[in-house]
Amino acid sequence: MVSRRFAVGRRCSMDTFPPFSRLRWSPVRRRRGCVPAHDPLRRPAGRVEPQLDYLAMTSNWTVPGEAVSPVRHPEAPAPGESIPAHWHGCFGCRGTGDGGLGLDVRAGEGAEVTGEIVVDPAFEGGPGVIHGGVLSSVFDEVMGFSAKLLALEVVTAHLEVDFRSPVPVRSALTVRARVDGVLGRKLYASAEVYVNGAAAPAGSARALFITIDQAVHFRDLVGNSTRI
Numbered sequence: 001m002v003s004r005r006f007a008v009g010r011r012c013s014m015d016t017f018p019p020f021s022r023l024r025w026s027p028v029r030r031r032r033g034c035v036p037a038h039d040p041l042r043r044p045a046g047r048v049e050p051q052l053d054y055l056a057m058t059s060n061w062t063v064p065g066e067a068v069s070p071v072r073h074p075e076a077p078a079p080g081e082s083i084p085a086h087w088h089g090c091f092g093c094r095g096t097g098d099g100g101l102g103l104d105v106r107a108g109e110g111a112e113v114t115g116e117i118v119v120d121p122a123f124e125g126g127p128g129v130i131h132g133g134v135l136s137s138v139f140d141e142v143m144g145f146s147a148k149l150l151a152l153e154v155v156t157a158h159l160e161v162d163f164r165s166p167v168p169v170r171s172a173l174t175v176r177a178r179v180d181g182v183l184g185r186k187l188y189a190s191a192e193v194y195v196n197g198a199a200a201p202a203g204s205a206r207a208l209f210i211t212i213d214q215a216v217h218f219r220d221l222v223g224n225s226t227r228i
């Protein structure tokens with residue numbers, strides 16, 4: 001039986017197969033010429049098209065001109081040294097055996113850090129590739145570590161990610177991140193991820209971190225933790 005949802009497009013045998021019938025925008029459907037009635041890529045005549053070109057979407061983030069260069073703390077870990085976890089309960093800091101990302105983040109020059117991670121199969125999103133939310137967490141965490149080179153306590157206020165190419169599970173990722181500028185309590189950071197030593201990044205991210213006083217910020221929240 002063909003679902004009414006797909007009645008406008010050409011009839012497709014996949015409509016009768018429940019797991020595939022949920023893949024409403026799948027490339028296979030598109031190749032076979034069967035697309036759902038509500039497919040957003042079917043552009044109705046006479047309607048004003050959105051100007052957003054999401055194939056070309058990329059960050060328009062800019063560091064404000066009045067931001068100053070980050071100043072590395074004299075006691076920051078030396079280039080090449082591992083940066084210690086900021087909190088043993090942190091998902092980003094914990095090992096994969098403990099339900100975490102299993103990241104190893106090392107100090108670089110200036111306000112730069114490098115994070116290494118092998119994509120655990122448990123992080124799968126689409127078939128064979130990392131979940132975008134997990135990759136966003138990797139970016140968030142590694143950029144956050146760059147603030148540690150300035151000896152600042154921060155939380156993420158804004159995070160944006162561009163996913164440029166698929167990141168396979170079990171691949172080795174290198175994330176390069178740095179603080180680009182500081183403006184009052186605001187730290188502007190950026191990062192790129194490289195898969196298995198490739199020269200071109202598979203994704204990039206920008207973030208705004210805000211400095212906090214940890215003791216004050218987490219005072220009424222720490223009681224929720226199961227890892228005290």
Ligand SMILES: CCCCCCCCCCCC(=O)SCCNC(=O)CCNC(=O)[C@H](O)C(C)(C)COP(=O)(O)OP(=O)(O)OC[C@H]1O[C@@H](n2cnc3c(N)ncnc32)[C@H](O)[C@@H]1OP(=O)(O)O
Pocket residue numbers: 086140141142143144145147148152153154155156157158184185186208210212214
């Ligand atoms: C722990 C140590 C570990 C150190 C190592 C860290 C590694 C950790 C990496 C993972 C970090 C996380 O995931 S942290 C978890 C996710 N994040 C959070 O839970 C944060 C939730 N949000 C908040 O608690 C709050 O919004 C804050 C603290 C971010 C900001 O609140 P606030 O302190 O009252 O300050 P507020 O005045 O609002 O903002 C300060 C300035 O930033 C600007 N601002 C604030 N948010 C934004 C925004 N989204 N986009 C643009 N600008 C913004 C404001 O306009 C203002 O600019 P101006 O007026 O001054 O110009």
